[in-house]
Amino acid sequence: MPSxxxxxxxxxxxxxxxxxxxxxxxxxxxxxxxxxxxxxxxFLTALPLDLLGGPPLLTGLxxxxxxxxxxxxxxxxxxxxLKERTLDVDLLMVVxxxxxAAVGQAGxxxxxxxxxxxxxxxxxxxxxxxxxxVRGLLDLAPATATRLGDDGREEVVAAEDLxxxxxxxxxxxxxxxxxxxxxxxxxxVDQATITGEPLPADKAPGDEVYAGTLNGSGALTVRVERExxxxxxxxxxxxxxxxxxxxxxxxxxxxRIEQRYSIGMVAATIAVFAVPLAFGSELDAxxxxxxxxxxxxxxxxxxxSTMPPLLASIANAGRHGVLVKxxxxxxxxxxxxxxxxxxxxxxxxxxxxxxxxxxxxxEDRASLLALAAAAERxxxxxxxxxxxxxxxxxxxxxxxxxxxSSVPGEGVRAVVGGDRVAVGSPARLLGRADGGPGTVTxxxxxxxxxxxxxxxxxxxxxAVVVLRGDRPAGVLGLADRMRDGAxxxxxxxxxxxxxxxxxxxxxxxxxxxxxxxxxxxTEVEAGLLPEDKVARVRAMEDAGARVMMIGDGVNDAPALxxxxxxVAMGRSGSDLSRRTADAVVVRDExxxxxxxASLARRARRxxxxxxxxxxxxxxxxxxWDLFGHLPMPLAVAGHEGSTVIVAxxxxxxxxxxxxxxxxxx
Numbered sequence: 001m002p003s004x005x006x007x008x009x010x011x012x013x014x015x016x017x018x019x020x021x022x023x024x025x026x027x028x029x030x031x032x033x034x035x036x037x038x039x040x041x042x043f044l045t046a047l048p049l050d051l052l053g054g055p056p057l058l059t060g061l062x063x064x065x066x067x068x069x070x071x072x073x074x075x076x077x078x079x080x081x082l083k084e085r086t087l088d089v090d091l092l093m094v095v096x097x098x099x100x101a102a103v104g105q106a107g108x109x110x111x112x113x114x115x116x117x118x119x120x121x122x123x124x125x126x127x128x129x130x131x132x133x134v135r136g137l138l139d140l141a142p143a144t145a146t147r148l149g150d151d152g153r154e155e156v157v158a159a160e161d162l163x164x165x166x167x168x169x170x171x172x173x174x175x176x177x178x179x180x181x182x183x184x185x186x187x188x189v190d191q192a193t194i195t196g197e198p199l200p201a202d203k204a205p206g207d208e209v210y211a212g213t214l215n216g217s218g219a220l221t222v223r224v225e226r227e228x229x230x231x232x233x234x235x236x237x238x239x240x241x242x243x244x245x246x247x248x249x250x251x252x253x254x255x256r257i258e259q260r261y262s263i264g265m266v267a268a269t270i271a272v273f274a275v276p277l278a279f280g281s282e283l284d285a286x287x288x289x290x291x292x293x294x295x296x297x298x299x300x301x302x303x304x305s306t307m308p309p310l311l312a313s314i315a316n317a318g319r320h321g322v323l324v325k326x327x328x329x330x331x332x333x334x335x336x337x338x339x340x341x342x343x344x345x346x347x348x349x350x351x352x353x354x355x356x357x358x359x360x361x362x363e364d365r366a367s368l369l370a371l372a373a374a375a376e377r378x379x380x381x382x383x384x385x386x387x388x389x390x391x392x393x394x395x396x397x398x399x400x401x402x403x404x405s406s407v408p409g410e411g412v413r414a415v416v417g418g419d420r421v422a423v424g425s426p427a428r429l430l431g432r433a434d435g436g437p438g439t440v441t442x443x444x445x446x447x448x449x450x451x452x453x454x455x456x457x458x459x460x461x462x463a464v465v466v467l468r469g470d471r472p473a474g475v476l477g478l479a480d481r482m483r484d485g486a487x488x489x490x491x492x493x494x495x496x497x498x499x500x501x502x503x504x505x506x507x508x509x510x511x512x513x514x515x516x517x518x519x520x521x522t523e524v525e526a527g528l529l530p531e532d533k534v535a536r537v538r539a540m541e542d543a544g545a546r547v548m549m550i551g552d553g554v555n556d557a558p559a560l561x562x563x564x565x566x567v568a569m570g571r572s573g574s575d576l577s578r579r580t581a582d583a584v585v586v587r588d589e590x591x592x593x594x595x596x597a598s599l600a601r602r603a604r605r606x607x608x609x610x611x612x613x614x615x616x617x618x619x620x621x622x623x624w625d626l627f628g629h630l631p632m633p634l635a636v637a638g639h640e641g642s643t644v645i646v647a648x649x650x651x652x653x654x655x656x657x658x659x660x661x662x663x664x665x
Contacts, residue, residue, distance in 0.1 A: 032121045063106045105632055160228040187220050189203050189220075272293045296638065308647050316658055349480065375413070375421040383478060402414065426453035449465055486590055500523060503526075548567060591663075
């Protein structure tokens with residue numbers, strides 16, 4: 001097995017995005033595979049000659065070639081480690097093979113070299129497949145795009161040369177060249193590679209599109225909003241690439257004990273050789289048993305037990321939009337047994353929508369909504385955008401407004417169809433009923449509007465009153481939109497951890513309770529400042545819980561940092577929360593968090609399985625060699641076979657089936 005080495009610095013996202021497009025790695029492109037294949041071919045030539053009594057000189061030369069072809073790389077790695085005063089298991093395997101040759105067992109030593117080289121090649125293949133699955137994300141985006149000049153002229157340019165603010169044309173059937181927003185045209189876009197949506201999504205002006213998604217039957221004009229290095233696919237590739245270069249606490253522990261174990265193994269090998277020799281054993285027999293012991297006691301399979309499952313699950317989660325930043329973060333994600341969620345931007349989209357339309361004074365629903373949308377149309381306020389969007393969703397096109405004005409804290413005023421219309425705060429437009437500031441003359445219409453507004457606010461809505469002239473035309477109730485699948489995600493997280501999630505929010509209690517009811521959460525703490533969230537998370541951990549905090553805002557960052565595991569929303573999340581988190585949900589799909597946690601737990605179980613497999617093989621083979629007679633070919637097959645088994649066992653988490661299975665666990 002190849003020597004473990006310190007992680008190298010990850011390539012930045014922009015460098016990954018600009019890198020040449022890579023096809024799927026062919027086996028013979030890997031040097032480890034080529035050397036292993038050459039060693040195997042020569043060994044299969046030498047073995048029949050040896051068994052049939054061929055010329056000893058020719059057989060010896062062929063075995064020597066096997067040693068050279070399959071052993072030079074681990075020998076060089078081992079010598080470099082020895083130069084740094086580190087005893088490497090690669091060097092021990094080469095020494096064992098040379099020791100076998102020294103006692104006339106050159107064929108057995110060559111077999112050890114071949115199987116050792118093949119197991120190293122398999123590890124290289126596993127690493128290459130993992131890298132392919134990550135870097136293959138970059139190939140989703142097209143190499144070129146059609147950029148539109150200010151004069152409307154078309155120019156085909158490299159996709160990585162697109163800059164923020166450029167305008168690109170996406171024709172029917174083409175892949176979108178960059179992350180951006182539609183400014184003209186309508187079409188359906190297949191986003192399965194990015195969002196996992198089974199059906200194409202309708203796109204119209206104002207909608208976001210992603211590099212690598214496939215346009216349908218319409219033409220789209222898209223304004224670029226992210227450079228190639230910051231596109232969703234590039235961020236996924238870069239973050240998973242970075243994660244794959246880290247090690248987990250389990251792996252670091254194994255690396256720490258590997259050195260001591262190797263030194264102890266060398267001492268035990270010397271004892272296995274010297275003690276029988278001191279009691280009259282023949283030199284060749286004692287040396288052969290000692291070399292056999294060195295082979296079977298080597299911790300190759302133990303060292304290889306941890307990283308393949310962890311790296312495979314990191315790559316798989318990254319392909320599905322959950323970017324786990326390190327192998328250590330993955331282990332923390334697997335260990336989490338309690339969940340705390342933020343509300344706005346996490347359970348909800350963080351954008352208001354019109355939830356209630358309550359006509360008064362002879363208005364009907366459509367006329368009230370159209371009236372409010374006409375007055376709000378010139379405004380850029382989030383509430384204004386929500387009202388206009390609600391009208392258009394119902395097929396109402398807002399009329400033109402004149403004499404528009406906006407007063408912060410109060411609302412907007414305009415002339416619509418000859419009527420003066422005001423839309424805004426009930427307290428400012430309706431006045432107060434208690435004689436305080438802003439009091440107006442109360443009448444039945446105003447009183448009813450005030451009652452409706454208070455009722456909506458008690459339910460956690462934001463109330464907006466609409467006046468035509470001086471008379472209330474109706475009241476609108478706005479609420480934050482729940483994320484699609486939020487309730488299912490909460491149920492899945494509860495099932496994974498064995499306890500219901502807790503909602504921690506700075507919002508008002510009424511709004512928090514309403515969101516919690518819709519999401520299926522029973523424990524709610526509202527009106528929290530950032531330090532209050534930190535205190536609540538620490539209290540949960542002091543009670544023995546390993547808390548997974550999921551949030552998005554700057555105000556969530558302290559709680560994310562305090563939690564055992566931190567997960568940030570990718571689209572709506574702040575830069576600070578994304579930097580603080582152990583994992584980022586790039587598409588804001590909460591359900592993917594539960595699946596990623598299940599996948600992480602499965603990876604941890606496979607690590608334990610691998611350690612048990614490796615331990616059983618080592619223990620059984622060592623006992624056989626010490627208390628019986630273990631033939632070297634069987635020792636080689638058992639030792640290297642266990643290494644191959646644990647490597648392949650970990651790679652089971654790389655496929656699509658592993659993600660689907662985790663989603664149902």
